[in-house]
Amino acid sequence: MDFPYSLVVFDLDGTLVDSASDISEAVNRTLVDWSLPRVDETVIRGWIGDGARALVGSAFEHAGKAIDLDEVMPGFMVHYADCLLLYPSVYPGVVDTLETLRARGIEVAVCTNKPERFVRPLLEALQLGDYFECIVGGDTLAQRKPSAVPLLHVVEKFGLQVSQCLMVGDSATDVETAAAANMQMALVTYGYLRGVDPHAVAGVRVIDDLRELLLAA
Missing domain, CATH: 1.10.150.240 (Putative phosphatase; domain 2)
Known part of the structure; x- marks a missing residue:
């Protein structure tokens, strides 16, 4: 598929x-x-x-x-x-997934509430920087997640329609953001869920490992 x-x-x-x-x-x-x-x-x-x-x-x-x-x-x-760089680690499957997406010509971006000036150094230290040209942080724009504005800003930057895009996140904030933007979403189970039961969230795809993103739903 x-x-x-x-x-x-x-x-x-x-x-x-x-x-x-x-x-x-x-x-x-x-x-x-x-x-x-x-x-x-x-x-x-x-x-x-x-x-x-x-x-x-x-x-x-x-x-x-x-x-x-x-x-x-x-x-x-x-x-x-x-x-910032004391003990960060990349989750299993992240590099494999990013490599596969790049090989398939699929664009990737980061939309986070972390202040923007800290995002690039963190990605670079973990050897993820080369994958992402587009980064939107929590202070990049006047609004941050769960507003739809940052996510729609990314979509506009790539000249795409929301229907052509997928958001991947780990929290209720991300769920609300995707819903506000009317964007399809995949919710990972390993992150900072803050009490959210991923399987109880309607309308999202739940994945335990990022590599599952590339499998048929």
């Missing part, structure tokens, strides 16, 4: 790359700066996906500390940069 899409738009964290340990360390260093206790990585994983500001807000809410995020974010972003 031929792959029915001309473009695949991937989320980053939790879909292509497991960066939860690094993100968690940045959060914990920030909490320590404010004399608050560190939080287990398994808890922080449940906060990843809505962007850096929402992530930090969740951490301070969890700590029961009312804080002006405008005061916190500069320090967090320093830690975020310092922790």
Whole structure:
């Protein structure tokens, strides 16, 4: 069966790359700066996906500390940069899938809520940079996921129709984004699901390994 899409738009964290340990360390260093206790990585994983500001807000809410995020974010972003390349890893099947898509002439892009300036260095460090010419981060445009705007921006950049494109993600945010853009979606089971049961989400294809993306549905 031929792959029915001309473009695949991937989320980053939790879909292509497991960066939860690094993100968690940045959060914990920030909490320590404010004399608050560190939080287990398994808890922080449940906060990843809505962007850096929402992530930090969740951490301070969890700590029961009312804080002006405008005061916190500069320090967090320093830690975020310092922790970006500590322990990231590429999920199994990602490179095989990207290689196959490229061999078939199918375009790929990244649409993530990670700040854009951190996306390219992370991809390059993990030897994924050559696959992606188009990257949209959480601060690239005025709106971020779950708004449809970033996803539709990618579609427009490639001069395609939404019906020619597939989104691949790992979270409720990605599900909402695809729905808002009226785009077909594949939901991976191994990422930062934040309590979402993939098999209970209507209208998406569920995959356990990214290589399954290339198999007949």
